[in-house]
Amino acid sequence: NVYLRVYNNQPDYEISDQEGFCIALLKFIAELVQKWNSLSLDENMMHQCGTAIETSVTENGDISGSTNEGKEEDSLEKHNRGVTDGDSEVIMNLRSGLTSLQNLLTSNPGLAAVFASKERLTPLFECLALPVPPESNIPQICLSVLSLLTKHAPCLEAMVAERTSLILLFQILHCNRSCRDGALTVLYSLASTPELAWAAAKHGGVVYILELMLPLEEEIPMQQRAAAASLLGKLVGQPMHGPRVAITLARFLPDGLVSAIRDGPGEAVVSCLEQTTETPELVWTPAMAASLSAQLSTMATDLYQEQMKGRVVDWDVPEQASGQHVMKDEPQVGGIYVRLFLKDPKFPLRNPKRFLEGLLDQYVSSVAATHYEANAVDPELPLLLSAALVSLLRVHPALADHVGYLGYVPKLVSAMAYEGRRDTMASGQTTSRLQAEPSNQENSADSTVQTPQERVRLSCLRVLHQLASSTTCAEAMAATSAGTPQVVPLLMKAIGWQGGSILALETLKRVVGAGNRARDALVAQGLKVGLVEVLLGILDWRAGGRQGLCNQMKWNESEASIGRVLAVEVLHAFATEGAHCAKVREILNSSDVWSAYKDQKHDLFLPSNAQSSAAGVAGLIESSSSRLTYALTAPPPQPALVRLPSTAPALPSAPANPSGRHSYQHS
Template structure:
């Protein structure tokens, strides 16, 4: 015992250690002492000597070759942690177990120095051979604990049962290790030993477990909240394992799988579950998935194993909360796998829709989704799914796609080929209400929808989806294109003229309807009217309907007229009035539109910068039945005191033309007196111009007809009769003179001042 202690002290000096290296029998004799395990105190001193000699790398290998590791590990099983935790007073002289506990602690430290785990005063060279042996015999987790120099914790674990993601340890593992160590001790006496030093040792219970990155995957999935020491490293290990198994999935078919294949599939499913758990419980580790999304999305196509698809789906759902991951998915061009799985995993459609919703925050993915046919899949779910939650999620997703700044307009345009525009707005405002709208029956200016229309549209969408799904299964990279024919026009409400999502026939019948997008409707309605006017042979019925709708809109919402100049339609309207190709109905429609625009001062100012008086004069000459409306329009224009308009009138010889009308009988008009009154008021308004009034007055003074009318008050001739005759279908009742009944007899007293034409500016008389 004392000699052994001398060698322990001598090992502190380099010269002594060099001499000991030349004495191989020394290490053999030292290890031979460890066989006398019943001499606990002697073994304790010998273990201290082993720890001291392990400071030299050559002596480390000699100790391993001499079999000291088998003895040290066996000493650890003599530890009794209940004695340590009992709280009773104890001493080595009176308690043999106390000596055994101390020996076990020294054995732990000696193993730490043999492998080079410890630092500080106990530091020793790293020994990969010893570390590999300890990883196999003690498990990687316990081997790592050697570096903490807390032998009590290691010994307590070794002598109790434990089941954590890092360690599966029970009576069977202790028995296996003890049996192996005893066998090695015995063999060493006869000169035999394990040349691998135990690196090939495998516990039978561990051989049945999937271990990735030193973690028991099954146990981790049972304890997902267990703290992982290196969560990022574990994530990478899981991804690498999945990549190594990808060949199995790619070669898998619907044929019966072998037992080994089924085991591999189970391992893949467990890895996917572990990957989801580690990402969910460790913020930031999802970044490790960047660069691996092709692998994860490819797993969605493993249709022969639904569990693999489900596991991959759950992992993808977890990573989409990270914007960097979403960007990497967008750059990988792999969305088609997720779109197709909508129909291969019908029980998980809500999860898939949630994933798609998160991904649609990126324009590139919205563009890819549209190209790969996500729209037709989503429409089919919205129209035909039996699950209300799926339909509402689908509506919400379609609304988000349509809200994208760059691709959104294309999405809304494609959506408009299948569903009325009212549904697109309802999807944005309230997906739940949108579903109820789809199932209901409606007939209003913005929606004509009944059971027949719903069934026709739903059937057409299902047919298109099935065609695309079949083709996409054969070629995942194929591009989806909306059908050339408008499905809604054929199946929704055929025969109806729809402009800007508004059914014109119903709008004319109910112009007071509160429109969803009145400005857009105004712009598209103006375009429609002008396009119809520009045709060589315009559709008269459509032109009259569109014109009636436009006039009704401006009457119901007068403030909208102020938006027209900024849209650039007034010059186009004036050009149509003088077009040589014009149909006889074009001047009529143009006069009616101009008549309504003349109620807006903003429009009148814009007309001052556009040649409109001469076109209006030519339209009056072409359609003499519209002279009454045109004269009222002129009265409104000139009463606004715009010198530019009066200048146009002088250049177009409008004053002589109006005087000629004043002289004529106007028998073709319904109310000649009213028309003449409007002419007189228009001429008087022109004469009040400070800049050009003298020229107008000079022309008027030369006319004998003007002398008869200039001093008369003509308000009495302007009746409050309806102007329904201006439009073929009649205009809806609105406020003002258009709503009042026809006056049968003239009043005896002059009319009150408030009966003046509201468009006349009396402040400049």
């Protein structure tokens, strides 16, 4: 026998049979809970009976209203006084029992093993649901006891075994302000279990936590909001059902905030919720926060009322919360707003690889969609996605290897080849239209308006041009199978495309680089289609002079100079030691044009950082020509852009000493 009041005043006193005392305490608490429930049931029955008598007397009209009211007040006073006396005794004993249990577990944590079953924990969770006066502090003491028990693994497993107990802990966040700290502590201890993660996602726990993080009117301490955010972060990280929690969160919050919750800490998440943010990963405003707070408040109230009916509600989250409607029409890939990314490509992304994979998937899909649903698909979407792809690969060059591993290179080559074939048909239609409207031919001749097919195929070329810097992707371009287009003939054809010649030439230079183990296959493709002869034809000053070349290739002065430089470098790359170098050298040595160009230094005609820039020559000159956009809707700014002079010196039209070496000095 232990006097609880004395023991609570001397909690350090050593009990002789602590385990027996613990079991007796648990039995004592269970009896008090049962007694309280009986008192509450009697009170409800008496209240219902009194209401029925009042209704009957009023209908019969035998007693006056004033007399009836007086008798009712006397009866209620007696009833309330009697129940209050009984309640006070039960509450006092229950509080003493829970306090003794708390002291006992604090002094001897090993006694938690007594509660390693669902039946032993039931009285404690029933205490949480008792409608006791707030000043009794019974729920707070009970939560402290549960917090002590969570340190014992078998007790933790027993707690999560009963789903209604977990839902009760979530409900406390909504309905009991004074117990939130204790409930958050217990929930955080249980957050690593799949059962709690499932309850959060499937039974509305996420709503109760978010309501705490985004209060509508109530002033919630920063510490509680941060603890709620930390709890969500731990639930999202739960291996089994954490992804389901993340999906549920994504219905309410932008991906950037979900990532912030996952990364933590809670204080940083709360700070993000209170700020106005516009980055590629997150767009968040006070108006969005207020809208979401109102929705969460209503949703939590409705859910709580349904759960109070005594059944487990399988809660289903709405498709999209109202807080995200501001950016619903903005293209978003992998949690990144594409247009905002193009404004700041160097923004430090949390997961650039995920963004890359999303861009590749959507880009290939959008290009394919234009083949069959030209009127239903935004023609600017492939261009926007390709611009983002190129910008991402420039800032993160190592990601290009990942593209090769994912197998997207053959898909991009096929898409470019298909768009090239479509453009042939589109060009025929354009020619027919111009013939039907001769009055517009002169104006059209001067214009360089590209067809949608031309812009899409150039976007494919731009992506391949950027990927060609990766040895892995360059080798993937050489791997062909039956029915798939070969990349070198396609690039040779692209040399004649409006706005694509420089891109195609530099892509050829990159793919046949010395580091490519499959370069022999690419050289063989070039020999088969006569690429060497085509490049020599571009260099031949006797084929009509510089002006004729510019008209044929649609080059301006600086582009013509750079194009010839790249053609020379491609031929040098083809002649590098390899399986087919003898045949290439034979063709070159028999050419007078090559004799004139092979020993010249052509660096003067390239931007000073063309060799080291991730964008290459094509990227460095893209802003120097307002006529050609290279299919980019929003080209990113180049921090170290070197513009070509408006009148760049050209290569000599006919060398005075074909076998000699011209010496150009950099100024």
